[in-house]
Structure formats: structure tokens, C-alpha cells
Amino acid sequence: MSVIFFLIPLSILFATSFLFAFIWSVRSGQYEDTTTPSMRLLLDEKTVTKPDSTTDNLPNPKLK
DSSP, rough: OHHHHHHHHHHHHHHHHHHHHHHHHHHTTTSSOSSSSTTTTTTTOOOOOOEEEEEEEOTTTTOO
């Protein structure tokens, strides 16, 4: 019976700490955008284009 007098205040302490952590995370914006991270996997990546051959006009001494 004496253990329950220890466990009830301890559980109330844990519950209030989790409640304050949840309120802090909501106010700091942790749950603002919940759909974009899961949709990011489905979006196409940007393709990398080859540079123009006209910009690479430097002579290569190994080819001569």
C-alpha cells in the first residue's frame, strides 16, 4: 500500500512533464507541416544538365 503513495505522484509528475513537452513542441512549430516530409519521397529530383561545350574552349595539351 505504501508503494502506491509513491507511484501516483510519480506518474502525475511524468504526465505533467510530457504535457509541457507537448505544449512546447506545438508552440515552437514542430507540427506545422506534417505532409511535406512524407511527400518529399514522391517528388522528382532536379536533373543536372551538362555544361555547354562552348564554355569549355580551353586547349588540352594532352590531345595535341
